[in-house]
Amino acid sequence: MKDHPAQPHDLDGNPVRPGLPIAMLAEITHRCPLACPYCSNPVELTRAAGEMPAEDWARVFHEAAELGVLQVHISGGEPGARRDLAQIVASARAAGLYVNLITSGIGITRDRLEELDRAGVDHVQLSLQGIRADMADRISGHPGSWDKKMGFADWVTEIGFPLTINAVVHRQNLDRLPDMIALAERLGARRIEVATVQFHGWADLNRKALMPTREQAAEARRVVNEARIRLRGRMVIDYVPADHHAIHPKACMGGWGSTGLNIAPDGTVLPCHAAQTIPWMRFDNVRERSLRDIWLGSDAFNAFRGTEWMPEPCRGCDRKNIDFGGCRCQAMALAGDARATDPVCSRSPLNAALVARAEEDAAAETSDFIYRRMKKGV
Amino acid sequence: MTDALIQPQDIPYLPRGVWLADDKVRGLRVLQAPERAMQLDQIGDAILSELDGNRSMGQICADLAARYNAPVEQIAGDVRDFLTGLVARRMVFLRDPS
Numbered sequence: 001m002k003d004h005p006a007q008p009h010d011l012d013g014n015p016v017r018p019g020l021p022i023a024m025l026a027e028i029t030h031r032c033p034l035a036c037p038y039c040s041n042p043v044e045l046t047r048a049a050g051e052m053p054a055e056d057w058a059r060v061f062h063e064a065a066e067l068g069v070l071q072v073h074i075s076g077g078e079p080g081a082r083r084d085l086a087q088i089v090a091s092a093r094a095a096g097l098y099v100n101l102i103t104s105g106i107g108i109t110r111d112r113l114e115e116l117d118r119a120g121v122d123h124v125q126l127s128l129q130g131i132r133a134d135m136a137d138r139i140s141g142h143p144g145s146w147d148k149k150m151g152f153a154d155w156v157t158e159i160g161f162p163l164t165i166n167a168v169v170h171r172q173n174l175d176r177l178p179d180m181i182a183l184a185e186r187l188g189a190r191r192i193e194v195a196t197v198q199f200h201g202w203a204d205l206n207r208k209a210l211m212p213t214r215e216q217a218a219e220a221r222r223v224v225n226e227a228r229i230r231l232r233g234r235m236v237i238d239y240v241p242a243d244h245h246a247i248h249p250k251a252c253m254g255g256w257g258s259t260g261l262n263i264a265p266d267g268t269v270l271p272c273h274a275a276q277t278i279p280w281m282r283f284d285n286v287r288e289r290s291l292r293d294i295w296l297g298s299d300a301f302n303a304f305r306g307t308e309w310m311p312e313p314c315r316g317c318d319r320k321n322i323d324f325g326g327c328r329c330q331a332m333a334l335a336g337d338a339r340a341t342d343p344v345c346s347r348s349p350l351n352a353a354l355v356a357r358a359e360e361d362a363a364a365e366t367s368d369f370i371y372r373r374m375k376k377g378v
Numbered sequence: 379m380t381d382a383l384i385q386p387q388d389i390p391y392l393p394r395g396v397w398l399a400d401d402k403v404r405g406l407r408v409l410q411a412p413e414r415a416m417q418l419d420q421i422g423d424a425i426l427s428e429l430d431g432n433r434s435m436g437q438i439c440a441d442l443a444a445r446y447n448a449p450v451e452q453i454a455g456d457v458r459d460f461l462t463g464l465v466a467r468r469m470v471f472l473r474d475p476s
Contacts, residue, residue: 023413068401070399071413071415098410100413122395122410122412123395123412160394161394162394162395162412164413232383233383235468
């Protein structure tokens with residue numbers, strides 16, 4: 001690699017060997033008509049004026065494909081909030097990428113969806129907040145969202161896109177999981193992703209209203225296992241369990257800087273969507289540096305590659321190549337140290353305190369949300 | 379759980395949103411599908427390349443057995459095992475011949 005005379009190294013100076021990315025999340029905007037209280041966007045949202053133009057996205061898609069990326073997830077915010085969405089989709093497809101559109105279904109008309117079909121969207125993932133209008137509209141903070149979503153889902157199947165339903169679950173809707181699975185089936189989805197809220201950013205602000213109980217987490221596991229058997233060959237269920245109730249942490253991103261990357265609306269390149277919660281970490285922008293250079297050579301991507309940076313108990317753990325010590329951002333948020341063992345791991349010295357806090361949050365009386373909103377403009 | 383997802387008369391095909399592609403960077407063949415790219419070995423590629431939406435499982439296995447000069451029972455077992463996994467993951471669909 002003649003472009004990189006310096007050997008890539010982790011945050012301690014240990015040499016690392018970067019692989020190649022397979023999937024890229026392109027968050028083309030933070031604008032969104034919904035206000036879900038667990039939004040994965042950062043608490044500091046980027047405004048329209050800061051969004052990278054479509055021509056830059058086209059170049060990024062080309063660079064991504066040359067780097068080994070096979071699939072792009074075009075997301076937001078609500079990607080439909082950008083009028084040039086079809087142009088962005090077409091450029092991703094022209095670069096040879098498989099295009100997943102991740103949408104709320106709000107703000108994309110039938111005509112526009114047909115335009116997106118012609119532009120080359122391969123697959124549509126539609127978010128679901130609840131199983132009835134009152135529930136879905138309250139959680140999304142958007143009156144009328146339910147009816148619009150159901151109409152959108154019909155268009156998706158009429159046009160013929162493969163459909164995935166993305167159901168984000170938490171204490172206030174987890175008891176309706178069987179109905180969510182049934183709804184996805186009725187909508188003709190090939191897949192449903194049942195994703196328990198991850199407590200970063202907005203969700204962390206709402207943990208007392210969202211944290212599932214231990215009983216709910218156990219029941220959800222049972223429901224998913226039963227439905228997987230019943231629906232085998234008809235609908236796939238991908239399940240992200242409640243990690244605060246788990247024994248082992250999740251293998252976040254399949255390992256830091258391993259197979260995936262994320263591009264924020266302004267072109268900042270991130271190892272994961274929450275990486276900016278690590279305050280000392282600096283991130284490059286694809287408008288200033290090539291994607292290849294950032295992936296292979298940037299401090300942020302190399303910081304937690306490999307396993308040499310790990311402290312105990314990860315360092316001596318037989319699972320260090322399975323879950324990679326868990327989530328760096330969660331370690332930052334809960335342990336105050338991004339390199340610490342993810343406190344959701346039962347082997348973390350902080351685990352007992354974390355579980356106690358999760359139980360306390362789950363028992364909280366409140367159901368009120370702090371909704372995700374952009375600050376009023378100045 | 380039943381493993382008889384596929385019958386010999388079924389016609390397997392790749393539905394919309396699923397297709398074979400070249401991964402030029404890694405020099406591999408891949409199956410592109412919703413939010414998943416699956417690396418294929420030569421056998422997987424050979425099987426999936428047969429799915430033309432016209433021929434049944436039985437016909438495909440017979441054709442592969444003839445081409446690779448292998449016992450059709452063995453080929454049929456390999457093809458069924460491989461495609462059953464993909465049918466369960468909704469990456470291969472089945473059409474009834476009737």
